[in-house]
Amino acid sequence: MIIVMAAQASPAHIDAVVAKIRAAGLSEHLSRGTERTIIGAVGDERVLSADMFETMPGVERAMRVLKDYRMVSREVRPDNTVVSVRGVQIGGAAIQLIAGPSAIESEPHMLALAARLQQSGIRLLRGGAYKPRTSPYSFQGVGEAGLGYLRDAARRYGMPMVSELLDIRLLDTFLEHDVDVIQIGPRNMQNVELLKEVGRINKPVLLHRGVASTLSEWLMAAEYIAIGGNHNIVFCERGVRSFDTASRHALDISAIPLLKRETHLPVLVDPSHAGGRASLVAPLACAAIAAGADGLLLEVHDAPQHALCDAEQAITPDALDELLATLRPLAAAVGRTL
Known part of the structure; x- marks a missing residue:
């Protein structure tokens, strides 16, 4: 999951997001840009939801990297099923x-x-x-x-x-x-x-x-x-x-x-x-x-x-x-x- 922090997000806001990611058993990857900080949740993101983060102070939006459907996706099976x-x-x-x-x-x-x-x-x-x-x-x-x-x-x-x-x-x-x-x-x-x-x-x-x-x-x-x-x-x-x-x-x-x-x-x-x-x-x-x-x-x-x-x-x-x-x-x- 990727969490995009708002431009005005404070260090405390970022730390709170990181703490929630770690509490779920995942690790974080921070990318600090000139205007935005982007936090990646590394691990099985199925335990997370966008709502968990989008209601937090300083968070602009959150989005999944993996699709909600897995077993029917081509990512799991590239070849056509007959x-x-x-x-x-x-x-x-x-x-x-x-x-x-x-x-x-x-x-x-x-x-x-x-x-x-x-x-x-x-x-x-x-x-x-x-x-x-x-x-x-x-x-x-x-x-x-x-x-x-x-x-x-x-x-x-x-x-x-x-x-x-x-x-x-x-x-x-x-x-x-x-x-x-x-x-x-x-x-x-x-x-x-x-x-x-x-x-x-x-x-x-x-x-x-x-x-x-x-x-x-x-x-x-x-x-x-x-x-x-x-x-x-x-x-x-x-x-x-x-x-x-x-x-x-x-x-x-x-x-x-x-x-x-x-x-x-x-x-x-x-x-x-x-x-x-x-x-x-x-x-x-x-x-x-x-x-x-x-x-x-x-x-x-x-x-x-x-x-x-x-x-x-x-x-x-x-x-x-x-x-x-x-x-x-x-x-x-x-x-x-x-």
Whole structure:
């Protein structure tokens, strides 16, 4: 930690800061300039906080040298992490697409859609059994039965399954149904107790960014999972809240290279939720791949006009095939495969 003393700081003020550093078991390094004295706290700075010093007389500001997130940072692991889900590699040379309906509606529908997605070359199947809705009167999902429908479809067609966990009390249910990737949605990104629990299990976690969360907050949410022992974490950028209502959210394209600079973990993008309109999915997906995303999360429905949830942003299987044809040369241009 670095403590910058104010220009008018007295020797007594400096001595008090040094004493606090030593009391915490660290040593100090003083650099006296013509206008400022800078004090470096040498040692494990995790025992210190900026607030400890910024409230002291004579201190102008204090700042950490190390990041609050460590286990998920590139400082700990410079090479990219590849998360394996039943043999499907996320974060490797191949760009992975996770596709399926926003909400699971019935067993026949899930089976039919999974068969069609497999024909398109999709390797991971998604579906929401429990749906967090803004309105309590909106469709909330079919519940545990949906996990069974999703599991049967995924196993029949050889695709790992992805579903969103809303409540810590449902974790055992997800484990009983052997959900391959547990999705933590934007509403739960900072649900600390939920993050701790999924950190204790050996299941990949797809961690979405909160609609008003900074990259640092998002990274620290992942750190909660990692310190529990689960390092199979995949980030998913899905847009941040904006003043503009032209789209559902504003896709933060800059988050992709910024996040990949900070962390060794894979980064996916959800263009469906970011745009909120089917017509925006393809251009946002292309932008995400060009920016370095390791994969996409897509909402696909065979009849979007009849979908029980997020109908306006779902694309049809035929539109998915058109998107894949567009993405393949783009992926090759950035040195990836699809």
